[in-house]
Amino acid sequence: MITTPICGLLGIEYPVFQGGMAWIADAKLAAAVSNGGGLGIIAAGNAPGDYVRDQIRAAKTMTDKPFGVNIMLLSPFADDVAKVVVEEGVQVLTTGAGNPGKYMESWLEAGIKVIPVVPSVAMTKLVTRLGASAVIAEGGESGGHVGDLTTMALVPQVCDNTDLPVIAAGGIADGRGVAAAFMLGACGVQMGTRFLVAEECSVHRNYKDKIIKANDIATMITGRRTGHPVRSLKTNFTREYFKLEYSSASDEDLDKFGTGALRKAVQDGNSKEGCFLAGQIAGMVNKEQPAAQIVREVIEEAEPILRGALKWVK
Numbered sequence: 377m378i379t380t381p382i383c384g385l386l387g388i389e390y391p392v393f394q395g396g397m398a399w400i401a402d403a404k405l406a407a408a409v410s411n412g413g414g415l416g417i418i419a420a421g422n423a424p425g426d427y428v429r430d431q432i433r434a435a436k437t438m439t440d441k442p443f444g445v446n447i448m449l450l451s452p453f454a455d456d457v458a459k460v461v462v463e464e465g466v467q468v469l470t471t472g473a474g475n476p477g478k479y480m481e482s483w484l485e486a487g488i489k490v491i492p493v494v495p496s497v498a499m500t501k502l503v504t505r506l507g508a509s510a511v512i513a514e515g516g517e518s519g520g521h522v523g524d525l526t527t528m529a530l531v532p533q534v535c536d537n538t539d540l541p542v543i544a545a546g547g548i549a550d551g552r553g554v555a556a557a558f559m560l561g562a563c564g565v566q567m568g569t570r571f572l573v574a575e576e577c578s579v580h581r582n583y584k585d586k587i588i589k590a591n592d593i594a595t596m597i598t599g600r601r602t603g604h605p606v607r608s609l610k611t612n613f614t615r616e617y618f619k620l621e622y623s624s625a626s627d628e629d630l631d632k633f634g635t636g637a638l639r640k641a642v643q644d645g646n647s648k649e650g651c652f653l654a655g656q657i658a659g660m661v662n663k664e665q666p667a668a669q670i671v672r673e674v675i676e677e678a679e680p681i682l683r684g685a686l687k688w689v690k
Contacts, residue, residue: 378554378675378682380563382510382541386468386489387442389413392554392671393512393543395568396446396470397520397653398422399642400579403431405667407438408576412668416443417470425456432464442467444491449474462486470512473521475499480506491543495523500534510541512566517547519569519655522597522607528560535561549657551677558682567674569655574667582645583652586611590658602627609652613637617651 380391392414394401398421406416418435420428428445435443445466447457450473458479461469469483472493476483483490489509494500500511513534515527523530527546535542544557545566557565571577573584586609598614599605601621608614620630634651641650665673 378679380541380558382543382564385509385541386415388415390671390675391543391564392674393417393444393470393545393564393566394571394667395518395520395545395566396420396444396448396472397568397572398448399638400572400577401446402578403434403438404578405571405574405576406431406443407435407441408574408667409571409671410435410439410441410443412666412671413441414667414671415468416441416667417468418443418445420445420447420451420453420457422448422451422453423457424453425460428457429460429464432460432466444468444470446470446472447476448472449476458482461488475502476508477502477506480508493545494534495525495530497533497537500538504538504540508540510543510564511538512543512545513562514566515544515546516597516607517656518545519595519607519653519658522546522605527557531557531560531562547655547657549655549660549674551674551679551681553657554674554678555681555685558678559685565674567670569658570661570670570674571667572654573661573664574670575664576667579642580645582647583641584664586647586652587654587658587661588663590654590661592656592659594658595654595656602630606651606653607655609654609658611650611652612648613651 394409396419401419409416516522543564544562637651640646
C-alpha cells in the first residue's frame with residue numbers, strides 16, 4: 377500500500393485529504409474520512425467560532441484519528457476561529473483565501489501543523505518561511521475559489537520551490553489522478569468533489585444527483601470581475617450571475633445576487649437560486665459510496681498504475 381512522508385507527519389494511513397468545503401465539510405464527513413485512513417477536515421467557512429468549536433467537539437466523539445480544520449482567512453470570524461482551534465487542541469489546520477501570517481506564531485506555539493493552500497510559487501515561498509508543515513498546491517480545475525494555474529503546471533513548480541511536503545489538489549477524483557500527482561512531485565492529494573457524494577456528506581440530495589449526472593463540460597467560472605473567481609456547476613444561477621458580471625450591474629448588485637447561493641444549494645437543493653460548487657472532474661464522479669471506501673479506492677487504483685508506469689521505461 378502507498379505510504380508517503382505526509383502519512384508519518386500527520387499520523388494518517390493514506391495520503392488523502394478531504395477538502396475543506398464551506399457549508400459542506402462538517403464533523404460527520406471529516407470523522408468518516410479520518411476513520412477511513414485519510415485526513416478529514418472540518419470547514420470553518422464563514423461560520424462563527426462557536427459553530428466551529430461545536431463541530432470540533434462533535435468530531436472528537438466520532439473518531440480518535442487525526443482530523444483538521446480549514447480556516448477561510450477572508451471570513452469575518454477568522455480571528456475568533458484562529459483562537460478556537462488553539463483552545464480545542466486541533467492538530468492540523470489548512471488555510472485558504474489569504475495569507476495566514478498573522479496567526480502563525482500562536483498556531484505554531486500550540487503545536488499545530490499548518491498546511492496552507494497555495495495558488496502560486498510566491499505564496500509557497502512565503503508560507504515556507506512562516507513555518508508551514510506542508511502546502512496544498514491547488515489548481516484551477518478545483519471547485520470553489522480558484523486560481524489561474526492548472527494543477528499540472530502548479531504542482532511541479534511548487535515542488536521545485538519548497539522542501540516541504542506538497543499535497544496536490546484540483547482535478548483529482550480517482551487513482552489515475554493520485555498517480556499523476558505523485559509523478560508531479562506531490563506526496564499526497566486533496567479531493568473535494570469526490571467527497572460530495574460520500575454517504576456521510578450531508579448536502580441536499582439534489583446536490584449529489586447533480587454531481588453524479590454531470591458531464592465533462594458541466595462547470596463554469598464566475599466572479600472574475602470581482603477578483604474572486606469561483607468554479608461551480610452550470611445552473612440557472614451561475615448563468616444569470618455570469619450575465620450580470622458583464623453587464624452594467626454594480627459590484628453591490630452582484631454581491632446581493634450571490635449572497636446565500638451556496639447555502640441554498642447545500643441545504644435546500646435549490647436548482648434555481650443555488651450555487652453548486654464542483655470541480656472539473658465532476659463528470660468522473662458517478663456513484664455514492666462511504667467516505668472510507670473512497671479513500672481506499674483511489675489508493676488501491678493508484679498502486680497498479682504507478683507500478684505499470686515502468687513498462688514505458690526501457
